[in-house]
Amino acid sequence: MREAGAGDSKTLLLIDDDPNLTLLVKDYLEFRGYSVLVANNGQEGLDVLDQTMPDMIICDVMMPELDGYAFVQRVRENPRTNWIPILFLSAKGQSADRVKGLSTGADVYMVKPFEPEELVAQVESSLKAASRLREHPTGRLEEGPTIQVPFDVSLTPTELKVVQLVARGMANREIAEQMNVSQRTIESHVSNMLGKTGLHNRTELSRWAIENNMA
Incomplete structure (x- = not known):
């Protein structure tokens, strides 16, 4: 049974080339009430954005074809999508990696492995912040x-x-x-x-x- 909550009516775009992690994160977020779209790399993520507009993007950093850094730059350069909050998921946890991710344009940087509850908390926090901006x-x-x-x-x-x-x-x-x-x-x-x-x-x-x- 899906758990109702803050995720109701919110659509997330999840981009990761690890099918096992994608399945686990997708199932957990859907259980919390979110609608989750999936892409396997940054280029597929851009293709999804051409067709729909998610409320938030969760993106891996190291991916084939188009990595997370290049993807985020493309999203931030496009006036149609530059407002979307972005959360980076990465196995690289050094301070320099965090700084690079945030400087590229991500709003949140989380290191794998992570606790699912922490991911949900970061998603909810980012969505609330984006909502405050849209109210003005x-x-x-x-x-x-x-x-x-x-x-x-x-x-x-x-x-x-x-x-x-x-x-x-x-x-x-x-x-x-x-x-x-x-x-x-x-x-x-x-x-x-x-x-x-x-x-x-x-x-x-x-x-x-x-x-x-x-x-």
Whole structure:
């Protein structure tokens, strides 16, 4: 019997070339109420996206034909799909691998093997964050004039990733856990961005990022 819950009416695209893992993850997610589409590699994943629009993508990194990094880049470059939250599943668990995955454009990086409950928790968290963004179609978190910052502000790749997660409504602690760094490091990045932009708080930073299509 399928377990009803937060997954009802949500469609996930699962991309992995390991048939055993694909079957296990698909069965578990469907049991939790999600509808799951399956692709064996990044190219097949792009073909699926040409036909339908999932609420989230779960993607392996190392795959034939088109690997996870190249797939995510293609998804992020396409205005039609660049909003879709993406979760990377990978056997590569070094800090450099996590940083590369997140910098490429993934929202979450999980290392195999993983606990199914943790996967579901990450999926639900990502879907809630995406839903919060869709509730503000004008790209503004609150009423008010467009945020003004110096025209020559330049963010580092890490700062850009941090501000994207800030704009998704994530706390510094959550961002630190996702990027596998200390909370103090994230606080330092946020402080640096506030200094660069002349903004006063995380709310203004979020609005600025969304209004300038950074998130």
